Amino acid sequence: MWKDEVKAARKAAGLTQAKMNQIMKVPMRTIQSWEAGDRIPPEYVQILVLEKLEQIKNE
Incomplete structure (x- = not known):
């Protein structure tokens, strides 16, 4: 579910x-x-946001 994915990705x-x-x-x-x-x-938009958050996590 989007709300859980985006929150978890942001926190990660x-x-x-x-x-x-x-x-x-x-x-x-x-x-x-x-x-x-x-x-x-x-x-x-979901894909782009999650990709950007993943990139930030890995920096």
Whole structure:
């Protein structure tokens, strides 16, 4: 489920929601909505976000 994946990936990358906002330029409210399960982005956005978080984790 997207909300669980994005939250786990963000935490694995060592980011707070605020830091993810700063680095990825995703609005805070959007990140909060994703993690609450209120909004689900298109699949291509999900892939790009998870790839970027994985890249940050591995840096």
